[in-house]
Amino acid sequence: MDVLFLLYVVSATFAGLSEGAGVLPADSLNAAVGRTVTFTTTLTPQENQFVAWTFDFNNIITTNTTSETTAPQYEGRITLDRFTGSLQLRNVSLTDSGEYRVSIISPGGGFYTGQTRLDVYVPVSNVRVTANSSDLIEFNSSVSLSCSSSGSSLSFLWLNSSSEVTASDRVQLTDGGAILTIISVTRYDQGPFRCRVFNPVSNVTSEPVNLSISFGPDNTNLKPSPSQEYYVKGSNISLSCSAVSRPAAQFQWFLNGDLLTARGPELRLMNIQMNQSGNYSCQAFNNITMRTQTSQPYVVSVLERISGASVKSSTNQPVDGNSVNLTCEAAGSVFTRQWMKDGSDLILTDNMMLYNEGRVLSFQPLKKKDSGEYSCKISNPVSSDEAKYVMVVNYGPENVKITGETLIYLQETLKLTCSAESTPSASYTWMWNKTEIISYSAELTKVITELSESGNYTCQAMNNVTRRTLSAVHELTVKAERPPSCSAGCIAGIVIACLVVVGAAAGGGYYIYKNKKMTKKSNRDTDTRTGGGGQNNAGFSGSQELNYADIRFFQNSNGGAVQLGPQSNPSEYAQVQVNSGSPAVSSLPTYEVHMQRMQIPAAQSGTQTYSQVRRN
Template identity: 65%
Template sequence: MIIFTSLPKCPYNISQLQEAVLPIMVICLTKGAGVLPDGPLNATLGGTMVFTTTLTPPEKPFTFVEWKFGDQSIISTNTNATADYEGRVTLFISTGSLELRNLVLSDSGEYRVLIIPQGGSILEGTIRLEVYGEQIFHFSTDLVEFNSSISLKCSASGISLSFLWLNSSSEVIQSDRVQLTDGGATLTIVNVTRYDQGPYECHVFNPVNSDTSEPLTLSISYGPENVNLNVKVSKGYYLEGSNISLSCSAVSRPAAQFYWLLNGAYLNDTGPEFKLVNIQMSQSGNYSCQAFNNKTLRYETSQSSAVTVLERISGTAVTPSTNLPIEGNSVNLTCDAAAGSIFTSLWKKDDSDLILTDNMALYEENRVLSFKSLNNTDSGKYSCEISNPVSNDKAQYIMIVKYGPENVQIKGPSKIDFGKTLTLTCSAESEPSATYTWTLNGTEIYSSSVFTKVITELSDSGSYTCQAMNNIAERTSSAVHQVTVTAILGETSGCSAGCIAGIVIACLAVCAAAGGGGY
C-alpha cells in the first residue's frame, strides 16, 4: 500500500494524482485551531484510531464535548453513541479525545470535535481520516446446501480497479452457478454446496498497485446424510436381561439431532447414544435412528438393525408318548424345555451320536424322535441337548423295550427210570421276565420255570409243554419236551400188583411173538 504523507494544498489538481497511484489519500491540510493536530490520519481496515486533542486536561471537567462525522453526531457527554458507532467508540472526557475501533472503509472522512470548557469559549477542531484496504460484504447469513444463493461484494478505494476472486488460493471461474458482475466486484453463487464455503479472498489491483482482502469463509448447512447405526458388540441375539448400546452418526452441519425408532415407531429416547438396559423379549425388533438438521430441515433414516432377545433354556425333559414301549409298537420321544426358545436339538444314544435306523425318524426340527416299530435293540439311554444362540440345556430318558417271550427252551432228560427225580428247566428271552406254566399231555401240572417230580408212574411219560408268558406285552410262547419213563425188571419198588402183572403179560406177549418167528 502506497501512502503519501505530504501533499500540496487543495488548490492543486488532486484528481491527477489519484490516477497515478492506488490506493491514495486525498489530503487537504486542515488546522484544528489548536484543538487537534494537523491531519490527515491514516488507518487500516479493521484497525483502531485514537483522535487525540492537543488540550491539557483542565482542573475542572469540560462542560460539554461532542464528536461528529460530517454532520452526523457520533457521541457526546450528554448522549450515548449513535447506532452506527455503538460498541465501537469511547469518549475520554478529561481530554476530549475519541477512540474508534473496528474500522471500515466507510469510516474514511472528516471528523469534528466541539469542546466547551468551564467558563471558557467554544473550542472546535477538524481532522480527516483515511481507511485503507479491501473489504468483502456478504448478503446472506443462513446458507443451506442446494437451496441458498450468496452474493459477495468486494469494496475498495481507488480508480481503474480490477477484481480477482480466489477460493482457497484458486481463481474463481464463472460458470452456470457462479456469476461475476459489477466489473468483477460482485461474486454470486447460485445453489451453494458445501464445497463453496471458501475461504474467499478478493484481490484488487490496477497498473501500479494491488492488495488482497482478509479471507472470508461461508457457513453452509448441509445434510444429514450417510446416517449409520452401530451396535456395540453386535451379535443379533441377546440373552434376556442383557444391556445393549447403540449409536448413531451422520454427516451434517450443524450437528444432527437423533431420534430412535423400533419397527418404524418413534421411541421417547433422543441423542446419538441409545442404551437398552435389562432388555426383555418384548423389546425384540428392528431398531433404526433418524437424523434431523434444524437448519436444512431435512431428515434421513439409517439402516435397521435386528435385535432378537431370547430367554435362557431351562427345564429340559424327554417325554415318551407311552410309558410301555412294546416291541413292534410305535413310540415318540419328545425333547422340550419349560422355558426358552429352541433353535437346535441333538440326540445321542448311550453317550454316542444317534445313528438313525430304518425304523427311526426325526420331526419338528429334530425335537421328536419317532420309532415306527420298536425292536428290543432300541433299548438304551437316550439324551437330548437343545440350544439357542445364547444358552443350552440337556435331558435324558432310559427306554426299556418290552418284548418276548421268545426262544423258549426246555432243558432236561428225555428218558428217566422209575424212582428217579425228573427236573425240567424252562427259559425264554423276555422283558420283563416271563412267567411259566407246565402241562403234561394237555393237563396243567405246574407254574414255575423249573419243574421237579419223582417218577412213580408210567403215566409220567409224555409231552411236557412249557408256556412262557409276558404279562406286560400280553404275549405267550411255548416249547414241548418228550419224556419216556423206563422200568428195570425185578425192581418193583413202588410198583403195584397190577403194574407187575402188566409187565409180565407184556413180556409173555413179546416171547410169543418171538416164538412165532422161529425161536
C-alpha cells in the same frame, strides 16, 4: 552554446536519428503515488556531457558543461546524474504518467537518445468483502459477495480458503470481478472467502468472510454396543445414532416402524426382554433445512438361554411292535435339536421318523434293536442343554426251550429247565399233558413215582409287560427200572478174550520180525565169535527170546482220547516165544519177576476197553 544544443536536440529528435538509440530500458516503469522513480540509462559515465530530458515533449531539465535548466514544476523533485544522464523523479503523482525521452551528446560528438513510459498508480487500500446473506440453506439459497477497495487500475481475485474461485455454471463474476455470485450454495461454499485486490504497484487481501450454510442430515448411521448377532435375555444394549448435519440433528427412535418415546442420539436398552426383539432405526431431523433422514435398520435378536431339557416317552413301557414317540422339550429359544444314540449321531432307520422340527422322534413300529440311550441336544447361538433317555424295549418271550431228560426211571428225580428270550424276564408255568399246572418257576424238579407220569411237559413263558405268551413241549418217558449191567466177571472174560486175540496177532507179527532180525545178526557174527552164546532171559538159553504182550482195548464211549493210569486188576498175558536155535530146558519167569521189570498201568474207571503191548 545552449541555443545550439537545443536546436541540435530538437533536430535530432524530429529527424529520428538512430545513433545511440535505446539508452533507456524498453519496459515501462510503474510507480505508486508519492514514491520515487529513477530513469537509468545504459551509458558509461562521462564528464562534460550535454543532457536533455522531456515529458510529453515538455522540457524537464537540460544541462551543458557550465549550467542546467529545470522546469518550474520539477523544482525540488528531480535529480540528474550528469555523468550517465540518469534522472530521478520524486513524489510522483498521477499526472506524472506519460512518455519520457532523453538526448545525450558526449564530448567526442556521440549522440544518444532513449525513451520510456512511466505509469503512476494509487496503491490499493481499504479492501472489504460483504455478503448479501449469511444464513443460507444448501441447494435452496444463492449469495452475492461484493469486494470494495480504494486505488487505481484495480483487479480482483476471489479465494475460497486457499483455492482460487473461477467462473462456472454455479459461480458468476461481475463488475470486473468485484462481485462474486454463487447459485444453489452447497456445504462446500461456506468459505472462508477472501477478495484480493491488486494493481501494478500493490495488492491487498480482505479479511475472511464465512457463510453460514445449513445442510443435512446426511449419512445417518446407527451403531450398537456391543455389536453381536444375538443377545441373551436380560443383557444391556446401547444404540447410538449419528448424522452429518448443520445445525446438529435431532433424533428419534423406531422399533419395527413404530415411534418410541425415547429421544436423543443414544437409546439404552436395559435388561432386554424377548418382546424387545426387532428392527431398530433412528431418524435424524434438521430444524433449519426441515429435512429428515432415517438410518438403516439394526436387527436386535433377543434369545432366552436353553434350560430344563428333557426327553419323554409316549409310554412308560415301550413294547416291541408298538408305536412309540420320544419328545425333546426345553425352555428357551430353541434353534436346533440333535439326536444321538449311545453317544453317536442317530442314524434314522426305516422304522424311525423325525418331525415337528426334530422335536419328536417316532418309532413305527418299535423294534427290540432300538434299545439304548437316546440323547437330545437342544441349542441356540448363546446356550445349549442336553437330556438323555434310556429306551428299554420290552419284547418276547421268544425262543422258548426246555432242557432235561427224555427217559427216566421210577424213583429218580426229574429236572427240567425252561428258558426264553424276554425283556423283562419271563415268568414260567409248567403243565403236564396241557392240563395240570405243576410249577411256576423256570426249573421243574420232582421225583418220578408213577409210570403214568410219562407224557408231554409244557412250559409256558409269559412277559408281564408285553402280555405275550409262548410255550414249548418236552416229551418224557418213564420206565420201571434200569436194565441189568454186565458184572465184573463178565467184563473180565470179555477183556481176556480180546487180549488173547490181540496178543496172538501181535505175537505172530513180532515173531516174524525177530526171526528176520536174528538171522541177519547170526550171519554177521559167524566170523567174529565162537560158540552159541545168547542172552539170559530168566533161565532161557541165548537162542531163545521171551516176549510178553499186555493187551488191552481202549474204547471211550464219547469218542475222546483215553489216558493210561495205574491199574488195580491183574493183567492177562499172552506168551510169545521166538526160538532162533535149539530149545533149551528153561522155565517161564514168575509174575512177580515180570512185574518188577515193568510198571503196568491200571485199568481206568468207566466203560473203556484198551489194548497195550509191551516188549521186554
